Structures are given as structure tokens and as C-alpha cells.
Amino acid sequence: MDTIVSNPVTVPEGLNPRFLQTQPSVASRFLGAAGSNPAIYAILTREAGYSLAEHRRGWRLYEACSEPRGEVAEPPRRNPVLAVREEIERRQRALFMRVNATLRGKHPAQHTYLLGGLTPGEGVEAVTAVESLLDRIDRLATDPDRKATRKEDQAALAALAARGVSAALEKRLRRLIAVYKTPRDVPPPPPSTGEEQEHV
Numbered sequence: 001m002d003t004i005v006s007n008p009v010t011v012p013e014g015l016n017p018r019f020l021q022t023q024p025s026v027a028s029r030f031l032g033a034a035g036s037n038p039a040i041y042a043i044l045t046r047e048a049g050y051s052l053a054e055h056r057r058g059w060r061l062y063e064a065c066s067e068p069r070g071e072v073a074e075p076p077r078r079n080p081v082l083a084v085r086e087e088i089e090r091r092q093r094a095l096f097m098r099v100n101a102t103l104r105g106k107h108p109a110q111h112t113y114l115l116g117g118l119t120p121g122e123g124v125e126a127v128t129a130v131e132s133l134l135d136r137i138d139r140l141a142t143d144p145d146r147k148a149t150r151k152e153d154q155a156a157l158a159a160l161a162a163r164g165v166s167a168a169l170e171k172r173l174r175r176l177i178a179v180y181k182t183p184r185d186v187p188p189p190p191p192s193t194g195e196e197q198e199h200v
Contacts, residue, residue: 031058084180089126096120102163110156
């Protein structure tokens, strides 16, 4: 017995209207995954031009060849604050490794000043660690109490900049930290321009 469809949709020319009826599990698994997994949905939108309109249309076509399934679930929206925190964590690991490798041998005093008692963390601790390290880098450049070691400090800062720990990177990280701390008041950070050394 044929299924009675309460809200029929037009099946595009060339598409067998019985196709989804013969393979309902394939369609439902795809639509279910796209609608419940942010990573899958992001890849589909980026690589295949998938959209919310296409997602809804997919469910309508599926329902036209099967039993009605009720309301269509919206694809999940990725938490922007979580995305910012994950970027800070990712950059934190590379930042600490680069500072350590650059200064440990040739600039031991500056290495101790920047990293002494400071370790990478996870979650909010990662944000705090990155902010603390950036503050120490700023003080290394401007602290009047370090006037006696200014030449060595500047040499260490130049070495860091050559390894990608630059003003552009600090600006990007400061912006991410601001977004993380006040997500409802600060707009999302702009896309990276590459100036801050994307490998860090």
C-alpha cells in the first residue's frame, strides 16, 4: 500500500521518486549525522555548499518517500566561545614550545623571566597562561626595572619575533582572550590574515 503524504514535495526531474523509499536508512543516517554533529555539518557547508535550506529540503524529500517524522531538527550551532577557547589552547601549546626552544640555550635569563613558574593549561587555565606569558613578554620590552639588561632583553625579543612570536600574533591572542572573557559584548575575532604566523 502506498504511503499517503500530507505535504508532498516536487521530486526533481531525473530523480526516481522511489529511490529514498528503497534506501531510507541511508538518507536518514546522512541527515541525522548532518543535523547532530557540528563537525560533519561544518565540513559539508565548507566543502559541498550544504546549507540549512538544503538540510530541510533533504528531510522533506525523505518524508515524501516514507512515514512523516514530525519536526525537522535544526543543525547545531557551534558555541563560538568554545571555538575561541580551543584556538587559544592550540596556539598556547605552540607558543610555549617556541619560547622555550628559542630562549633556553642562548637567552637563559630571559627564558627564566618569561617561563619561570608558568606552565600550559587546559580550558580557562590555558587562557590565563597565555595572557600571563603575553604580559611577561610586554614587561620584558618595557619594564624600567630591567634597564640593566635591556640589550639582552631586546636580543631575546628579536629572536622570538624571528620565530613567529610577533606583535601580530600577540594582537591576535589578545583579541581571542577578550572574546573569551566577554563573549556577549565583543564581536567574534576576524579571520586570520596569516601575519601572525599561522603555524604558531
